Amino acid sequence: MSAQPETAHAPDLLYSEAEEDLRSAVRSLLTARADAPAVIAATESATPYDQELWASLASGIGAAGLLVPEKLGGQGAGHREAAVVLEELGRGVVPAPYLTSSVVATEVLLALDPLGGPAGELLADLAAGRRTAVLALPFATPPAGARAAMAGGLERTVTTVADAAAADVLLVPTAEGLYAVGTAGTGVTVEPLVPLDLTRPLASVTLAGAAGALLAEAGPAAVAVERGLLSGAGLLASEQLGIAEWCLTETVRHTRERHQFNRPVGSFQALKHRMAQLWLEVVSARAAARNAADALAAGAPDAPLAVAVAQAYCSKVAVHAAEECVQLHGGVGMTWEHPAHLYLKRAKADSTAYGTPGRHHETVARLTELPAP
Amino acid sequence: MTAATDADAIRRRTQDLLAAHPPATTGRAEFLRARFDAGLAWVHYPAGLGGLGAPRSLQAVADAELAAAGAPDNDPRRIGIGLGMAAPTILGYGTDEQKQRFLRPLWLGEEVWCQLFSEPGAGSDLAALGTRAVRDGDDWVVDGQKVWTSSAHVARWAILIARTDPGLPKHRGISYFVCDMTDPGVEVRPLRQITGEAEFNEVFLTGVRIPDSHRLGPVGEGWKVAQTTLMNERVSIGGARIPREGGMIGTVAKTWREHPGLRTHDLHQRLLTLWVEAEVARLTGERLRQQLVAGQPGPEGSGMKLAFARLNQEISGLEVELLGDEGLLYGDWTMRRPEIVDFTGRDAGYRYLRSKGNSIEGGTSEVLLNIVAERVLGLPAEPRNDKDVAWKDLAR
Numbered sequence: 001m002s003a004q005p006e007t008a009h010a011p012d013l014l015y016s017e018a019e020e021d022l023r024s025a026v027r028s029l030l031t032a033r034a035d036a037p038a039v040i041a042a043t044e045s046a047t048p049y050d051q052e053l054w055a056s057l058a059s060g061i062g063a064a065g066l067l068v069p070e071k072l073g074g075q076g077a078g079h080r081e082a083a084v085v086l087e088e089l090g091r092g093v094v095p096a097p098y099l100t101s102s103v104v105a106t107e108v109l110l111a112l113d114p115l116g117g118p119a120g121e122l123l124a125d126l127a128a129g130r131r132t133a134v135l136a137l138p139f140a141t142p143p144a145g146a147r148a149a150m151a152g153g154l155e156r157t158v159t160t161v162a163d164a165a166a167a168d169v170l171l172v173p174t175a176e177g178l179y180a181v182g183t184a185g186t187g188v189t190v191e192p193l194v195p196l197d198l199t200r201p202l203a204s205v206t207l208a209g210a211a212g213a214l215l216a217e218a219g220p221a222a223v224a225v226e227r228g229l230l231s232g233a234g235l236l237a238s239e240q241l242g243i244a245e246w247c248l249t250e251t252v253r254h255t256r257e258r259h260q261f262n263r264p265v266g267s268f269q270a271l272k273h274r275m276a277q278l279w280l281e282v283v284s285a286r287a288a289a290r291n292a293a294d295a296l297a298a299g300a301p302d303a304p305l306a307v308a309v310a311q312a313y314c315s316k317v318a319v320h321a322a323e324e325c326v327q328l329h330g331g332v333g334m335t336w337e338h339p340a341h342l343y344l345k346r347a348k349a350d351s352t353a354y355g356t357p358g359r360h361h362e363t364v365a366r367l368t369e370l371p372a373p
Numbered sequence: 374m375t376a377a378t379d380a381d382a383i384r385r386r387t388q389d390l391l392a393a394h395p396p397a398t399t400g401r402a403e404f405l406r407a408r409f410d411a412g413l414a415w416v417h418y419p420a421g422l423g424g425l426g427a428p429r430s431l432q433a434v435a436d437a438e439l440a441a442a443g444a445p446d447n448d449p450r451r452i453g454i455g456l457g458m459a460a461p462t463i464l465g466y467g468t469d470e471q472k473q474r475f476l477r478p479l480w481l482g483e484e485v486w487c488q489l490f491s492e493p494g495a496g497s498d499l500a501a502l503g504t505r506a507v508r509d510g511d512d513w514v515v516d517g518q519k520v521w522t523s524s525a526h527v528a529r530w531a532i533l534i535a536r537t538d539p540g541l542p543k544h545r546g547i548s549y550f551v552c553d554m555t556d557p558g559v560e561v562r563p564l565r566q567i568t569g570e571a572e573f574n575e576v577f578l579t580g581v582r583i584p585d586s587h588r589l590g591p592v593g594e595g596w597k598v599a600q601t602t603l604m605n606e607r608v609s610i611g612g613a614r615i616p617r618e619g620g621m622i623g624t625v626a627k628t629w630r631e632h633p634g635l636r637t638h639d640l641h642q643r644l645l646t647l648w649v650e651a652e653v654a655r656l657t658g659e660r661l662r663q664q665l666v667a668g669q670p671g672p673e674g675s676g677m678k679l680a681f682a683r684l685n686q687e688i689s690g691l692e693v694e695l696l697g698d699e700g701l702l703y704g705d706w707t708m709r710r711p712e713i714v715d716f717t718g719r720d721a722g723y724r725y726l727r728s729k730g731n732s733i734e735g736g737t738s739e740v741l742l743n744i745v746a747e748r749v750l751g752l753p754a755e756p757r758n759d760k761d762v763a764w765k766d767l768a769r
Contacts, residue, residue, distance in 0.1 A: 248750075
């Protein structure tokens with residue numbers, strides 16, 4: 001496609017009324033139950049996330065089943081709606097296995113066309129928030145790494161698996177196919193790691209003589225894993241948008257109130273220009289993230305490019321916003337009790353999750369025929 | 374005549390126009406006049422002034438039908454200042470007589486307009502302008518110098534702001550006029566730029582007599598009137614729908630694909646970063662367009678110009694390097710006077726040099742960042758020491 005005149009799919013980049021209603025529901029839940037002090041306290045507790053909050057979000061609001069058709073036990077919504085949930089979760093840096101279980105694992109299972117059997121049952125449980133599942137791959141695996149993931153056997157150690165510590169089921173890609181392995185069974189060890197981002201727990205998973213149910217042969221499994229990672233990467237952009245938005249809003253609020261040299265520090269042009277630039281990046285990140293969500297929802301042929309563009313762009317914006325947030329808060333931004341550090345850690349970890357901007361640039365180069373020398 | 378305020382009604386009116394004046398057998402000028410008189414020029418304008426008082430978004434319905442029928446358009450690029458800036462200002466502040474006199478020939482392209490705002494001493498600080506207009510009976514006598522005036526050498530009319538009371542603070546002593554460019558006191562000189570071209574002009578105004586009937590809005594309210602013009606200027610920049618790889622990134626991508634020998638790793642990294650940023654800017658523009666169509670205009674427009682200015686500069690800079698030996702050459706330094714700015718179809722050196730103006734024209738990026746910070750983000754305003762000082766007492 002040396003000539004690429006126009007995208008075939010005309011994206012809808014706005015938010016619908018239903019999406020805004022969903023946002024309000026999620027935001028009021030998170031405001032009441034997961035404010036910054038609560039999130040900081042949670043990161044220092046033994047439980048990876050608040051089970052009651054998760055139940056309210058997953059089954060109360062029905063967020064866990066947004067991607068799942070009604071006949072399979074879900075809400076029959078789609079990626080655009082799930083993206084709105086992720087914007088809110090990003091805005092609150094909320095610890096919840098939404099991206100890993102309700103998006104990635106759910107998409108893997110959906111790609112297996114499950115109408116019954118173990119995949120169908122598991123999918124219905126995930127959609128209802130009764131169980132959570134995670135894909136047993138390193139969190140940094142990009143969509144382009146899906147085929148390489150289909151190697152090795154069920155006996156293995158996988159490191160930096162996100163949200164594994166609290167998951168009920170692991171989806172394990174092997175050379176023979178995709179297995180579902182219960183974390184409570186024998187032969188399964190889930191060892192929590194110390195993560196950079198305390199709001200998204202990572203674990204090392206070791207399988208030794210574990211029993212698993214084969215969900216799909218290697219061929220269809222590879223397609224399913226790729227779809228899971230693609231949706232994860234694409235919707236992660238919305239989480240990054242939420243992070244960046246919070247960082248900008250909070251920085252503007254702080255610099256309007258904080259006085260130095262007998263002026264609000266936000267009246268200094270050097271700072272104003274940095275925040276205005278950040279605003280432009282956030283506005284642009286919103287367009288990129290919405291485009292990715294819409295392309296995924298529509299099953300558009302150029303969804304992989306839309307996702308790569310959104311990831312390459314939004315990763316950088318979230319990190320930039322969080323770094324500016326820390327800097328423009330001055331000394332306060334370096335303290336443990338101010339939540340800025342949570343956003344910086346989440347943003348930096350997210351920029352590696354499902355592929356770094358550099359990995360996504362490689363995908364852009366491949367899909368647009370702009371090869372390296 | 375029924376009220377044509379929904380899409381079906383607009384479509385019917387357009388089909389009636391096409392039936393009465395088939396484009397294949399109707400002259401361009403005749404068709405455009407008929408279109409104006411049918412209210413299909415700008416449907417959101419009032420009846421009798423080329424419109425129907427319909428929602429602005431419905432213009433797209435008429436445009437699509439007319440384009441499909443092969444009807445001529447009114448060449449908005451050449452008459453951009455008139456359409457984009459003069460017309461909305463005349464509509465907003467003009468008397469009935471002024472609207473009747475100016476809008477029809479403006480839309481038809483029979484009369485080209487230019488804008489006499491900027492001065493050598495009043496660029497981004499536009500309200501500091503010093504061109505004087507002094508009342509003399511029914512006329513105003515104008516003296517001063519303007520600059521950066523595109524189309525001045527072909528324009529019939531100009532929108533002009535001039536100082537009518539130097540004793541007031543700078544924003545309050547300004548009035549807004551329509552200036553006749555054929556007046557003998559108006560002298561237009563080409564202003565040669567770093568590209569070698571004279572795309573803009575300097576305009577010298579010496580004892581130019583403007584009848585008071587050509588004033589737009591009340592005396593002393595010219596700054597407020599000018600805000601309408603400037604708002605429309607920023608909307609018109611960067612508001613168009615562009616395809617993927619539209620604009621400069623497409624030219625560089627094409628060169629990259631066709632010339633493997635020019636590729637380096639450093640350029641590859643920069644190309645991919647800029648490709649992604651150009652695609653995101655395109656999507657941001659598209660999102661803004663969708664917001665406007667949905668009747669939910671956001672503040673994003675004020676940011677788009679910033680994004681496009683930076684992208685144009687970085688992409689054209691990369692292009693010069695990518696071209697290697699060819700990048701050392703320049704197409705033509707002959708002084709020319711183009712009527713429209715056209716980045717495509719020119720060489721990389723021209724694009725590199727011309728794009729330097731993108732962060733200056735229509736408000737410098739620094740001023741726009743201040744505007745975003747203060748009006749969009751609500752950050753405190755810059756300390757001002759010119760606000761309550763008479764213009765004549767300001768340091769210059």
